[in-house]
Amino acid sequence: MKPPPFKYHKPDSLEEGLALMGELENAKILAGGQSLMPMLNMRFVLPDHLVDLNGLEELSYIRQDGATIEIGAMTRQRDIEFAEMIADQCPLISEAIRHVGHRQTRNRGTLGGSLCHLDPAAELPLVACTLDAEIIVASVRGNRVIPMVDFAASYMTPAIEPDEVVAALRIRSWSEGHGFGFEEFARRQGDFAIVAVAVLLEIGAGDVIRRAAVAIGGIGATPLRMAGVEEKLVGERTGPELFQEAAQLCAEIEAIGDVHSSADYRRHLAKVLAGRALSKAHRRATPLP
Numbered sequence: 001m002k003p004p005p006f007k008y009h010k011p012d013s014l015e016e017g018l019a020l021m022g023e024l025e026n027a028k029i030l031a032g033g034q035s036l037m038p039m040l041n042m043r044f045v046l047p048d049h050l051v052d053l054n055g056l057e058e059l060s061y062i063r064q065d066g067a068t069i070e071i072g073a074m075t076r077q078r079d080i081e082f083a084e085m086i087a088d089q090c091p092l093i094s095e096a097i098r099h100v101g102h103r104q105t106r107n108r109g110t111l112g113g114s115l116c117h118l119d120p121a122a123e124l125p126l127v128a129c130t131l132d133a134e135i136i137v138a139s140v141r142g143n144r145v146i147p148m149v150d151f152a153a154s155y156m157t158p159a160i161e162p163d164e165v166v167a168a169l170r171i172r173s174w175s176e177g178h179g180f181g182f183e184e185f186a187r188r189q190g191d192f193a194i195v196a197v198a199v200l201l202e203i204g205a206g207d208v209i210r211r212a213a214v215a216i217g218g219i220g221a222t223p224l225r226m227a228g229v230e231e232k233l234v235g236e237r238t239g240p241e242l243f244q245e246a247a248q249l250c251a252e253i254e255a256i257g258d259v260h261s262s263a264d265y266r267r268h269l270a271k272v273l274a275g276r277a278l279s280k281a282h283r284r285a286t287p288l289p
């Protein structure tokens, strides 16, 4: 199919882009187009205006300020994939991003696009949720910061106003030596995950877990932080029994069933993948003094 008619705008600056989004009715942002173009062609979205952010270099960057890392919304996934700073400070992102589509889609696809498309099984919103990331959103009214947990309002619906543009993602990196694990099950390499699990662990003296973050993608409408699993882990000595009990909790949650998988099978995948991701994060962690 072909997209519906729309008026095309290509701002030279974010300021100009925000002004357009502030005055145009029924406008949508075009980033890498890896989701929006199929959505347009299938007439799932019918915007009257497309505001093309490609070429806005000011939104394409990876910056570090102490333990805070900021990634511009128009940063290509491929650039994040090969960024040494990300591999060093946030290895969970480096591991997860390789599961996003194919290298061809990652060449064009952006961080902001993946966050705003907000597919329930998308890897980047899942790791943003695991990392307690913040989303910086801009409009003609100024900037605001939305915690990732609030950004994912509902199924494929980011909590932004129609005239707002995601400008950047901000994360605080975990301590050096933290463990990370990312596991997903997809029908084919490059497909969206049926279920994906992301884990971060900080381990202290005596192999006791000091800090944990566990999140599951593909199981519900938005990425799901497993607070109950994290409470179970923190303060306990690591070990296979603990990880099995924690993984079992991941099988005891609401799950969606659809053409791709039954709810039961998704729960089974959540348990198996969580067990693997926890063991992987433990193996990779360097116990802190």
Ligand code: FAD
Pocket (backbone or CB within 6 Å): 028, 029, 030, 031, 032, 033, 034, 035, 036, 037, 073, 074, 099, 100, 101, 102, 105, 108, 109, 110, 111, 112, 113, 114, 116, 117, 119, 121, 122, 123, 124, 164, 165, 166, 167, 190, 191, 192, 193
């Ligand atoms: P676009 O498609 O340009 O935009 C996506 C949506 O976000 C649109 O609604 C757009 O208006 C909005 N938007 C974009 N940027 C902003 C912004 N800065 N502010 C406000 N709104 C914005 N994705 C995965 O996560 N995992 C996969 O495994 C995966 N596999 C894929 C396989 C194929 C073959 C293809 C074609 C796509 C696949 N995708 C996958 C989807 C795709 O890679 C991402 O959703 C995509 O990267 C989105 O980024 P984009 O820059 O292309 O966004």
